[in-house]
Amino acid sequence: MIRDLLLGLRLAVGGGRISGQALLRLLMTTLGVALVVAVLLPAASINTMVGKQSERSEAQTATAEPQPGADPLYRLHWFIDSGDDYLQATVLAPGGPNAPVPPGLDRLPAQGEVVVSPAAADFLDSEAGASTRARIGGTIVGEVGKPGLVKAGDRVVFVGASADQIKDESYTETVYGFGIPPSESSGGGIDIVTMALVAPIAAVLLVPLLIFVTTASRMGAAQRERRLAALRLLGVSGRQVRRVAAAESLVGALAGLLLGGALFLALRPLVGKLDLFGLRFFPEDFVPSWQLVVFIALLVPGLAVGAAIFGLRRTIVEPLGVVRHGKASQRRMWWRWAIAIAGALMMGATLLAEERSNATTVGLALSAGSTLLLVGVAALLPWAVEKIVARISGGSPSWQLAVRRLQLESGTASRVVSGLVVVLAGAILIQTMVGAISTTDPEGSTWQPEQPVAAQLQGDRLPEAEELLAEEPRVSAVHQITATTLNKAEGGHARGWTVLIGDCAALATRAELGSCSDGDVFAVGAGSREPEPTAAEEGESARFISYLEGEPLLGPEWTIPAGVTRIPADEAVREVSSTLLITPGALGGIQPPDTQDMLFVTGTGDSKAIFEAAAVAVSPLGWSLDVWPPLGMYESDRLDETTATMRGLMLTASLFVLAVAALSLLMLSIEQITERRRPLAALSAAGVPLSVLARGSLWQIAIPVGVGVVLAVVAGIGITLPTLRYAGLDLSLDIGLIGVVCGAAIMAVLVTTVLTLPLLRQVTKLDSLRAE
Known part of the structure; x- marks a missing residue:
C-alpha cells in the first residue's frame, strides 16, 4: 500500500510528457482546498470567539456584596447619545484607597481624568465626535485594555470623579469587586439561533468552493486514465490503481490544507480592522477548537480524494489502455426531492405563525428551511437540465452539437453550475430582505410639529x-x-x-x-x-x-x-x-x-x-x-448606512464566489475539450468550421447556466416571501443588483468560452489526428 501511495505522490508532481496537466491539476486542487480551509477555519472559530467575549463580560460583572479588605467603588453609568452614534461612559469614584479597579484599567482615573477604549478614541478624534468630546470634558490619560472590552469595537469611556459628586445620585451603584465565581459561569459559546443564521451564509460560500475542489481534483481525467492503464500493463491491480489515483489527489489536498492554514493566519490580523455595522473583533479571539481543526483536516482532503475515486466509478482501466465507460445509472431523485421538500415544509410551516411573533422556533425554521431549499434547488438542477435537453431537437449545427452532448452527459456541467445557483439564490434572498427593510417606512406616526x-x-x-x-x-x-x-x-x-x-x-x-x-x-x-x-x-x-x-x-x-x-x-x-x-x-x-x-x-x-x-x-x-x-431624527441615516454596507458586502461576496464558480466552469470546459480532442479534430477535418465548434462549446455551458439562473431567481424570491411575511415587510426587489449578479453569471460563460478558444484551435489541427 505504501508503495502505491508513493507512486501516486510521484505521479502527482511528475508524469513525464504530461507533467503540465498534472501540475495544473495540482495547482488548482491546492488553490480550491486552500480557499475552503480559509473559509472553514474562521467559521470554526466563532464558538471560541463568543466564549472569549463571554469570559470578558463575566469578568466585568460587578459584585455588590462587601468584600473583606475592599473599600467601596461608586459607579454611575452614563449613556451618551450623539445622534448617529453613542458612547457608554462609566463615572468612577473610589470610596477609599482599596477600592476595586475595573478590568481593563491600570488604576482608577482621578477626578477630571478620562480613560477611553481605542474605538471611542477614534470616534472622539473624528469630526462627528467633536460635540461628544466637549460633553465629556476632562483630560484623556489612558486607553482601556482588552479585559475591559467585550468586543474590539466597544466605545467605552471611564470618567474619574470624587465620591462626593456621585455617591448620592439615585442611579449610583456601590461595587466591591469584579468577576463571578467559576461555578456561576455560563461557559459562553454560540447559541443555536446564531448558528442557524450563519448556516445559509456558510452554504452560499462553501458550496461553490467545494464544487471547485471536486472539479479540480478530476482535471486531466483522460490522461490520468491512460497513465493508470500503463500501470496495469506493468502488473498493477485495479485496487492498487485506485490507491495511486487517491495519492495523486492527496498531494494537492495536503498542500491546500497547509496553504489554507497559512492564509487564515496571515489574514487573521486584518479582522481587527474590519468594521461591520459598528462591530469589530479581536483577531486573537479567532482560534478554532482543536476538535474542529482535526475535523477540517480530515474532511477537506477526504473530499478531494473521494472526488478522484468517485470519478473512476464507471471506468474500467485495462492493461492495453482501453477505457470502457459503463452505462450511466438512472439518477436517484428521492434524496434530492427530500431536501427540497423538507425545506419547503419548514418555510411553509412559518406561514401559520403570527406575524412578528419573534418566536425562536420560527427563526430556526426560516433559517434551516432556507438553507435546505438552497441546497435542494442546487441538487435538482442536474435533473432539470436533463429533462429540458431531452425534449430539445433541431436547431443550428452548433446548437445540436451542444444539446446532443448534454443529452449524453449533462451531470458534470450541471453540478458545476449548481454553485452558481446557490450564489444567485442566496444573493437574491439576502438582498431582497435588505431592500425590503430599507424601503419600509418606520413603524408608527411620522407626524412632526411645525418647529420640530x-x-x-x-x-x-x-x-x-x-x-x-x-x-x-x-x-x-x-x-x-x-x-x-x-x-x-x-x-x-x-x-x-x-x-x-x-x-x-x-x-x-x-x-x-x-x-x-x-x-x-x-x-x-x-x-x-x-x-x-x-x-x-x-x-x-x-x-x-x-x-x-x-x-x-x-x-x-x-x-x-x-x-x-x-x-x-x-x-x-x-x-x-x-x-x-x-x-x-x-x-x-x-x-x-x-x-x-x-x-x-x-x-x-x-x-x-x-x-x-x-x-x-x-x-x-x-x-x-x-x-x-x-x-427618528437619525433613523434613516443609520438604516441607509446599514443597507449600503450590507449591499456592498453581499455584492463583493457574490462576485467572489461567482469568480470561483467561473473558474470551475473554465476547468470543466478545458477538461471536456481535452477529452474530446479526437472527435473535435475529426469534425474539423470533415469541414466543420472552428466557429461552429466554438459556439457548440458556448451553448454547452450556456444551457445549464441559463436554466440555473432562472431557477435561482425563482427560488431566491420564493424563499424570501415567507421571511418577508413573518417580518411584516413588503417585497422590494433590488433589480440592479440581481441584474449585476445574473449578468456576471452570463459573462462567466462568455469569458470561459473565449479563454478556451486557443485550446480548441489547437486540438482541431490535423496533427491531432496523427494517432488515428
Whole structure:
C-alpha cells in the first residue's frame, strides 16, 4: 500500500510528457482546498470567539456584596447619545484607597481624568465626535485594555470623579469587586439561533468552493486514465490503481490544507480592522477548537480524494489502455426531492405563525428551511437540465452539437453550475430582505410639529439646563413636560395610561392639539400595532400611581373632566401613542407623585446642528443630564448606512464566489475539450468550421447556466416571501443588483468560452489526428 501511495505522490508532481496537466491539476486542487480551509477555519472559530467575549463580560460583572479588605467603588453609568452614534461612559469614584479597579484599567482615573477604549478614541478624534468630546470634558490619560472590552469595537469611556459628586445620585451603584465565581459561569459559546443564521451564509460560500475542489481534483481525467492503464500493463491491480489515483489527489489536498492554514493566519490580523455595522473583533479571539481543526483536516482532503475515486466509478482501466465507460445509472431523485421538500415544509410551516411573533422556533425554521431549499434547488438542477435537453431537437449545427452532448452527459456541467445557483439564490434572498427593510417606512406616526423638537433632556438639574440653553443662540424655545402614570381608581393595579403634563405650547410639540387652553385634556389613540388603551371616560375617577421597588403605590385621586379631545395616533409623535396629555389647570391643584421632568428643545435651522449645540451647551452639567435626539431624527441615516454596507458586502461576496464558480466552469470546459480532442479534430477535418465548434462549446455551458439562473431567481424570491411575511415587510426587489449578479453569471460563460478558444484551435489541427 505504501508503495502505491508513493507512486501516486510521484505521479502527482511528475508524469513525464504530461507533467503540465498534472501540475495544473495540482495547482488548482491546492488553490480550491486552500480557499475552503480559509473559509472553514474562521467559521470554526466563532464558538471560541463568543466564549472569549463571554469570559470578558463575566469578568466585568460587578459584585455588590462587601468584600473583606475592599473599600467601596461608586459607579454611575452614563449613556451618551450623539445622534448617529453613542458612547457608554462609566463615572468612577473610589470610596477609599482599596477600592476595586475595573478590568481593563491600570488604576482608577482621578477626578477630571478620562480613560477611553481605542474605538471611542477614534470616534472622539473624528469630526462627528467633536460635540461628544466637549460633553465629556476632562483630560484623556489612558486607553482601556482588552479585559475591559467585550468586543474590539466597544466605545467605552471611564470618567474619574470624587465620591462626593456621585455617591448620592439615585442611579449610583456601590461595587466591591469584579468577576463571578467559576461555578456561576455560563461557559459562553454560540447559541443555536446564531448558528442557524450563519448556516445559509456558510452554504452560499462553501458550496461553490467545494464544487471547485471536486472539479479540480478530476482535471486531466483522460490522461490520468491512460497513465493508470500503463500501470496495469506493468502488473498493477485495479485496487492498487485506485490507491495511486487517491495519492495523486492527496498531494494537492495536503498542500491546500497547509496553504489554507497559512492564509487564515496571515489574514487573521486584518479582522481587527474590519468594521461591520459598528462591530469589530479581536483577531486573537479567532482560534478554532482543536476538535474542529482535526475535523477540517480530515474532511477537506477526504473530499478531494473521494472526488478522484468517485470519478473512476464507471471506468474500467485495462492493461492495453482501453477505457470502457459503463452505462450511466438512472439518477436517484428521492434524496434530492427530500431536501427540497423538507425545506419547503419548514418555510411553509412559518406561514401559520403570527406575524412578528419573534418566536425562536420560527427563526430556526426560516433559517434551516432556507438553507435546505438552497441546497435542494442546487441538487435538482442536474435533473432539470436533463429533462429540458431531452425534449430539445433541431436547431443550428452548433446548437445540436451542444444539446446532443448534454443529452449524453449533462451531470458534470450541471453540478458545476449548481454553485452558481446557490450564489444567485442566496444573493437574491439576502438582498431582497435588505431592500425590503430599507424601503419600509418606520413603524408608527411620522407626524412632526411645525418647529420640530431637536433634543430631549432628562435629569436632576433641569433648571440649570434651562439657563444654559437660554444662552445658546440656535435654541428658540425650551418646553418642560412632566411624565407620570394614571390608573383607574377601582382598577387596582390594572393597566392605565401614561400621562404627560405641560402647558399648551409644550404639549403642542407632542401632538396636533388644534385649539388648546389651560384646563384641557387630550387622549392620543393607539398605534397600528398596539392594543387600544382603556378609554378615558369623562367623569371617571382615576389615581396617579408611583412605584417603590417595582411595586405600585396608589397616589391622589383625580376625576377625568368633561370634554376630553381625542387625537388620532398619526397626528402625534409615535412615542406618545396611547397617552393622556393634560394641561396643569385640569389637575385642580393635585400634585402627582413620582414624576419625571423632561425638557424639549426647539430651534430654527437644521435639527441635527441644534441637537449638537444644545448638548454642548449643557455639557457643564455632565452626567447629571441625559441628552438624546428625538426618535427618528437619525433613523434613516443609520438604516441607509446599514443597507449600503450590507449591499456592498453581499455584492463583493457574490462576485467572489461567482469568480470561483467561473473558474470551475473554465476547468470543466478545458477538461471536456481535452477529452474530446479526437472527435473535435475529426469534425474539423470533415469541414466543420472552428466557429461552429466554438459556439457548440458556448451553448454547452450556456444551457445549464441559463436554466440555473432562472431557477435561482425563482427560488431566491420564493424563499424570501415567507421571511418577508413573518417580518411584516413588503417585497422590494433590488433589480440592479440581481441584474449585476445574473449578468456576471452570463459573462462567466462568455469569458470561459473565449479563454478556451486557443485550446480548441489547437486540438482541431490535423496533427491531432496523427494517432488515428
